[in-house]
Each structure stands twice: as C-alpha cells, then as structure tokens.
C-alpha cells in the first residue's frame with residue numbers, strides 16, 4: 001500500500017525558504033529547553049541531541065536544517081544537535097538540495113527540484 005503524503009503541487013518545485021534558526025549556543029544554562037518559544041526555536045521542547053542522543057541540558061544547542069529523504073519525498077528536518085561535532089556528523093543531504101546543513105533564513109534558497 002502506498003502512503004499519499006504529498007505537499008501541494010506548488011510545493012514540489014520551489015520550496016519556501018527555511019525559517020532562520022538561532023545561532024549555536026555553547027551552553028543551554030540560560031535557556032529553558034522544556035518551555036521554548038516555537039516561533040523562535042521551531043519546537044517547544046528539546047530533550048536530546050538528534051545525532052548522539054545526549055541530553056541537551058548537559059550541553060549546548062546547535063540547530064540546523066537538513067534536507068533528508070523520507071520514503072519517496074525529501075523533507076526539511078530540524079536537527080537539534082548538542083555540538084558542532086554532531087552537526088558535522090550529519091549525513092549529506094539528499095541530492096538536489098542545499099548541499100550542507102544550514103541555519104535557514106532568506107539567504108538559503110532550496111535548489112529547484114529536478115525530477116524531470
């Protein structure tokens with residue numbers, strides 16, 4: 001059976017810009033990671049590093065966007081990493097997408113999908 005999870009047709013060619021992320025933080029001591037503002041952080045709770053599963057509370061927070069293949073679709077995934085090293089350990093994004101993990105914002109333009 002096939003899943004029919006697809007965006008609207010206009011979203012397939014030119015994706016909207018990625019929302020800008022906050023600069024990486026070496027420590028989360030001044031941040032309540034269980035009560036974040038989703039408009040700023042893209043989520044309201046961050047518990048563990050998306051890469052190594054280490055508790056974010058004991059480390060820093062480095063958020064990046066990465067384009068990742070999920071089934072037959074390529075989706076933007078928000079990565080909450082504990083360190084630059086974990087960001088660097090992310091797999092290469094899917095072909096035809098922004099080639100490195102990035103922090104979004106208007107300067108980042110997703111290359112046009114080339115499905116033809």
Ligand SMILES: [Zn+2]
Nearest residue numbers: 049052082086
């Ligand atoms: Zn980590």
